[in-house]
Amino acid sequence: MQNKKILIGKLSEETGVSTKTIRYYEEFGILDKPKRTRSDYRFYSQKDVDKLLFIKKAKELGLKLSEIKEIIYCAEDGLKPCCNLVRNLFTKKIKKYEDKIVELNTAKKRLEEKLNKWVKPKQAKKMKYSVCPQIETEGRKRK
Amino acid sequence: MQNKKILIGKLSEETGVSTKTIRYYEEFGILDKPKRTRSDYRFYSQKDVDKLLFIKKAKELGLKLSEIKEIIYCAEDGLKPCCNLVRNLFTKKIKKYEDKIVELNTAKKRLEEKLNKWVKPKQAKKMKYSVCPQIETEGRKRK
DNA sequence: ATACACCTTCCAGTATACTAGAAGGTCAAG
């Protein structure tokens, strides 16, 4: 049993997650409150290293902290490998990504259309506030 | 000359932008500070209606307030139809959209891969913290 | 003894674009 007490700085070093963030995760409820030394220093074990690395990986997958929390809570409640919940979460997330992508593509296309119109500005007829706005204010009154 | 004094409620009604938002735009510097009545009520003109509608349209194109501000300031500085700046802005914006889309696609694909692996869990070998995390904490200690 | 790195808590700020609500003034109608 290597019960090496890892202080927060070490944990940070081993995981690449800042101490601020570690404390934040604890407060957020995604990391367990660790034991403390006599002088109130947090100390962690290898388990915490693993858990934090797991969180990190989940984040890289694009999960939000709240979603990671869900997964962790479910796992802690002893629910099997909690695959249904996670599968559900992932499916929803994928859908969300798809929606977002469509949305971005739409916005992008609209911008491109505008842009294309400008590139060949053959006739610049009545383009008051629509395309290139020449917004007239009452003189230079802004002080 | 129809110098109808439009109060903020009317402006809101005519543009579909809430009064709160209108005041916020003013503070943000995107809408001019309007004249006031004796009793300190803001009053607006048709020009403001147009400008606000322009802002609304620009927002729909996916521009941020700060970007709209840029465009407006440039226009107010008397820079031609300010097309170069706007073209630039739009080009950058389009690039940003593209990047974001790629990013989302990557995240999406990674999720899908995970998901596919789960759907046919033929061999569930060494999946400690990697796939379906069975995170063991020390009992049911959370109080 | 003191320097230094480390730890603690707490408060505030970041970015974005608002929204909610409180407390109070104004105006026209009845």
Add this chain to the structure above:
DNA sequence: CTTGACCTTCTAGTATACTGGAAGGTGTAT
């Protein structure tokens, strides 16, 4: 004169995931 709809300013909250800094305690080496 009161009611109700409008207007005002100001403060704070929303969501997200942290980051920064202050003020102060701890532990070890010299």
